[in-house]
């Protein structure tokens with residue numbers, strides 16, 4: 149029997165609806181909408197598209213967005229100064245610095261300038277530590293979205309063997325930490341892993357987070373496994389051979405319409421949470 153498709157668009161819509169209701173309620177109490185500042189450096193067309201999509205979704209749920217666009221020659225010091233201003237601005241609830249920044253900029257320094265209370269994209273070391281220690285805090289949005297999708301389809305994580313392929317700071321590493329926090333048994337794979345096929349074959353849950361079209365072959369998938377394909381490659385192709393994997397998996401995400409919509413939905417949910425926390429500090 150072919151795998152059931154995990155409909156990220158539908159799950160994200162219900163999350164967006166809940167955020168829209170929460171934003172309306174916040175506005176009634178606070179006298180203003182929650183506000184997200186988006187920071188974009190340079191003129192990478194894909195990054196412009198991503199930021200535009202996020203701003204459109206903000207409008208859809210009643211979150212105000214403030215767009216800061218900086219030229220490609222912006223220095224690390226200039227970017228850090230800009231983010232410091234936003235971190236100190238009481239009218240800004242969340243800050244999103246679009247990744248990647250131009251190569252000459254120290255991205256980590258720029259991320260760390262984001263106040264932890266406004267790190268709604270979950271990119272700071274503070275947020276990573278919170279995810280690793282299973283403490284309260286903001287999730288990296290794609291990992292957070294993946295967990296929400298697994299929960300929406302009632303995937304039992306405790307004791308499941310999860311194999312995460314990829315270990316980037318915004319995706320692979322944090323999704324592994326979140327799964328570990330939910331009692332999955334975890335294996336990380338990366339570019340130096342030997343016998344990737346053998347590792348994936350043991351997985352009850354596969355998280356593909358590489359950025360290489362169809363690297364993960366259908367016949368590597370254990371029958372009945374859950375396959376989350378976070379990869380997004382040119383031509384709407386994921387990191388998993390979707391057709392082959394669908395013949396063996398129990399549940400699988402489509403590309404597009406799986407992980408992508410969940411990422412933005414979590415970003416906006418966390419922006420609302422940041423606004424609530426600043427209005428009623430704990």
Ligand code: NAP
Nearest residue numbers: 290314315316319338339357358359378379380407408411
């Ligand atoms: P990244 O920073 O380039 O990291 C890629 C990871 O894959 C690295 O850890 C790398 O290992 C590993 N890798 C590379 N080649 C490999 C191989 N042959 N075998 C096993 N592992 C290999 O990428 P990223 O930012 O995490 O993004 C990964 C993918 O997710 C991309 O397609 C991106 O577009 C997509 N993405 C989607 C969303 C969304 O919202 N849907 C959000 C973010 C990213 P090393 O560490 O050893 O180099």
